[in-house]
Amino acid sequence: MIAKNLIYDxxxxxxLSAVFYVFEHKLKQVRIQNEFTMQQGLxxxxxxxxxxxxxxxxxxxxxxxxxxxxxxxxxxxxxxxEQIGVEDxxxxxxxxxxxxxxxxxxxxxxxxxxKIAQLAKSVGREKHRMExxxxxxxxxxxxxxxxxxxxxxxxxLIEKHFKRRYADQKWVIxxxxxxxxxxxxxxxxxxINMDFPAGxxxxxxxxxxxxxxxxxxxxxWQDYFKATNIESRKNxxxxxxxxxxRYWKYLSEKQPN
Amino acid sequence: MIQKILxxxxxxxxxxxxxxxxxxxxxxxxxxxxxxxSSGSKRANTNKGLGDATGMGICHxxxxxxxxxxxxxxxxxxxxxxxxxxxxxxxxxxxxRAAFKVQEVVDLTINFxxxxxxxxxxxxxxxxxSADYTMERLVAVAKKLRLEENFNGYIHLKSIxxxxxxxxxxxxxxxxxxxxxxxxxxxAGLKKLxxxxxxxxxxxxxxKVKNEIIQYKxxxxxxxxxxxxxxxxxxxxxxxxxSGENDFQIMQTSNHFYKNYNxxxxxxSGYVPISYDNRLPQIGSAVxxxxxxxLYQTDWLMRFYGFDVSEILNQQHQNLDLDVDPKLSWALRxxxxxxxxxxxxxxxxxxxxxxxxxxxxxKILNARRFRRLNWEHLKKIGVAxxxxxxxxxxxxxxxxxxxxxxxxxxGLILQNSNSKYQKTLSNQLSLFS
Numbered sequence: 001m002i003a004k005n006l007i008y009d010x011x012x013x014x015x016l017s018a019v020f021y022v023f024e025h026k027l028k029q030v031r032i033q034n035e036f037t038m039q040q041g042l043x044x045x046x047x048x049x050x051x052x053x054x055x056x057x058x059x060x061x062x063x064x065x066x067x068x069x070x071x072x073x074x075x076x077x078x079x080x081x082e083q084i085g086v087e088d089x090x091x092x093x094x095x096x097x098x099x100x101x102x103x104x105x106x107x108x109x110x111x112x113x114x115k116i117a118q119l120a121k122s123v124g125r126e127k128h129r130m131e132x133x134x135x136x137x138x139x140x141x142x143x144x145x146x147x148x149x150x151x152x153x154x155x156x157l158i159e160k161h162f163k164r165r166y167a168d169q170k171w172v173i174x175x176x177x178x179x180x181x182x183x184x185x186x187x188x189x190x191x192i193n194m195d196f197p198a199g200x201x202x203x204x205x206x207x208x209x210x211x212x213x214x215x216x217x218x219x220x221w222q223d224y225f226k227a228t229n230i231e232s233r234k235n236x237x238x239x240x241x242x243x244x245x246r247y248w249k250y251l252s253e254k255q256p257n
Numbered sequence: 258m259i260q261k262i263l264x265x266x267x268x269x270x271x272x273x274x275x276x277x278x279x280x281x282x283x284x285x286x287x288x289x290x291x292x293x294x295s296s297g298s299k300r301a302n303t304n305k306g307l308g309d310a311t312g313m314g315i316c317h318x319x320x321x322x323x324x325x326x327x328x329x330x331x332x333x334x335x336x337x338x339x340x341x342x343x344x345x346x347x348x349x350x351x352x353x354r355a356a357f358k359v360q361e362v363v364d365l366t367i368n369f370x371x372x373x374x375x376x377x378x379x380x381x382x383x384x385x386x387s388a389d390y391t392m393e394r395l396v397a398v399a400k401k402l403r404l405e406e407n408f409n410g411y412i413h414l415k416s417i418x419x420x421x422x423x424x425x426x427x428x429x430x431x432x433x434x435x436x437x438x439x440x441x442x443x444x445a446g447l448k449k450l451x452x453x454x455x456x457x458x459x460x461x462x463x464x465k466v467k468n469e470i471i472q473y474k475x476x477x478x479x480x481x482x483x484x485x486x487x488x489x490x491x492x493x494x495x496x497x498x499x500s501g502e503n504d505f506q507i508m509q510t511s512n513h514f515y516k517n518y519n520x521x522x523x524x525x526s527g528y529v530p531i532s533y534d535n536r537l538p539q540i541g542s543a544v545x546x547x548x549x550x551x552l553y554q555t556d557w558l559m560r561f562y563g564f565d566v567s568e569i570l571n572q573q574h575q576n577l578d579l580d581v582d583p584k585l586s587w588a589l590r591x592x593x594x595x596x597x598x599x600x601x602x603x604x605x606x607x608x609x610x611x612x613x614x615x616x617x618x619x620k621i622l623n624a625r626r627f628r629r630l631n632w633e634h635l636k637k638i639g640v641a642x643x644x645x646x647x648x649x650x651x652x653x654x655x656x657x658x659x660x661x662x663x664x665x666x667x668g669l670i671l672q673n674s675n676s677k678y679q680k681t682l683s684n685q686l687s688l689f690s
Contacts, residue, residue: 106623227284229320238323
């Protein structure tokens with residue numbers, strides 16, 4: 001029998017709609033693929049899934065009734081890892097959860113459960129890193145602007161954190177890699193797409209766009225960063241393990257003077 | 258008019274340079290305080306103000322020595338009337354001195370916080386004029402941040418030894434954490450290195466804060482709106498390797514403070530030589546980082562792994578092994594407790610297997626409800642089998658059957674592991690070979 005290949009639109013609701021389809025048609029041999037990253041199989045039987053919120057919600061409700069709250073958030077976190085093939089692990093995990101009586105999410109000796117737990121852990125780490133490494137710069141129009149390029153799609157996960165924390169300032173966090181951002185207007189957070197001037201360099205703070213005092217505080221922060229280091233304990237290996245080089249370009253303290 | 262504007266610009270420039278200079282001096286002087294914790298508070302942003310100190314702490318960056326940068330850690334001033342031998346800001350030391358104004362610290366904190374550089378402020382100070390005079394200024398900064406700036410981020414204030422109870426009470430109302438560093442683990446050591454300080458002065462504010470926290474917790478149960486009092490508790494710090502104490506004495510002191518003053522943390526800070534004073538290790542001698550690491554491991558075993566300090570350090574074992582971690586060292590001395598069957602053992606015993614952290618312990622407890630675990634499962638869960646394999650059995654007939662001596666096991670483990678301290682270790686070992 002030819003494996004069915006379900007193609008969804010890349011959203012979480014889309015994925016859940018695909019899962020709904022799997023259960024509805026009692027499919028055994030099936031793959032679920034994101035339309036943007038899908039790989040064409042030679043003899044696959046493709047089916048495009050229409051995202052339907054009602055179906056997605058039904059699946060999600062079912063999942064939640066079977067898993068602990070940690071289990072269901074791990075599932076969502078792992079989905080945001082955008083790893084190729086993660087959908088198949090998620091499906092296997094959900095199938096296992098539905099056939100088990102309860103607590104399937106604690107069975108770390110099941111391959112899919114462990115895989116999802118590990119992916120969720122990586123995504124969780126990236127979320128935490130972004131909460132740490134976002135560096136706001138004050139623009140001329142009084143908006144605190146930050147650009148990021150996270151390994152995983154963590155913007156949906158960090159929204160609440162930043163909204164709660166910076167309730168009294170306008171801010172934008174923009175994911176350059178995925179081309180969308182969050183904008184907080186002192187009231188609520190919305191998802192935005194922005195056009196940047198041609199040749200705009202995200203790693204530079206140019207006086208054309210940024211407030212004058214911005215430069216002073218960046219300088220003070222860099223000075224502080226240097227002064228708080230203890231030279232006789234220098235340990236660059238540890239430093240780089242904590243602050244991997246790929247994040248340096250957006251860290252104010254790591255900019256060349 | 259133009260001249261006026263120019264003058265104003267010049268003044269601004271000057272004030273920036275002054276702040277810059279002060280920041281360099283006063284951050285440099287504060288860096289020997291190792292605490293940078295920003296977790297454990299429960300200060301939510303409810304007033305639509307700035308900041309939120311709920312949940313876990315965040316390290317926003319790491320210095321090149323690999324330490325977390327979570328708070329703006331500065332001294333209010335490095336002028337000091339005391340002359341403690343181990344301290345860079347001691348009166349007799351010939352260094353540049355500076356002092357922040359209250360408003361300057363407030364501005365720096367707020368502007369760093371708004372850019373997501375920091376979780377909050379850690380403000381300490383040299384003691385100028387008197388303990389109360391100094392404490393009053395520290396409190397003034399915290400008060401201004403809370404009341405005028407609506408700041409809900411994390412504030413850690415240093416309790417100045419000898420400060421009055423009234424000031425300590427006020428400090429606790431605005432700060433999330435208070436700490437007073439005992440610095441030298443024994444009274445004899447303190448007498449030698451800081452003759453003008455006495456232990457009671459350190460203890461007094463600690464007792465006051467402890468009692469206030471107990472009272473706050475009791476009142477909170479009855480009246481929900483009781484204003485918070487130092488919700489992230491108190492901590493202290495000891496310098497390691499400055500005054501000749503052994504590990505047994507250090508951990509005894511640590512245990513004493515955890516038990517009697519309900520401390521959240523005791524920090525251990527390997528002494529960084531900063532002086533030619535002949536009572537102290539000379540400039541150029543190595544910072545005892547490995548020893549510091551072993552002390553932290555012991556601290557963790559005490560607080561999270563159910564060990565009593567006397568099991569690890571006692572009259573017979575006054576110093577921690579440097580080449581193996583304290584849990585392994587304990588296990589080698591107590592081989593009669595092993596091997597442990599991971600499929601049946603209780604949490605307490607699982608936690609005592611070398612190579613198993615508490616995370617693995619919980620994973621094993623959960624996973625073994627579904628099936629009996631074998632080596633493959635344990636490896637995937639993340640157990641450090643190179644150490645653990647000699648101390649456990651699982652669902653497999655392959656386990657260590659030889660009757661190995663502790664020395665033999667230690668040798669096998671060291672052969673198959675890579676320590677980041679290899680270089681330090683091989684130097685130290687060759688001394689005795």
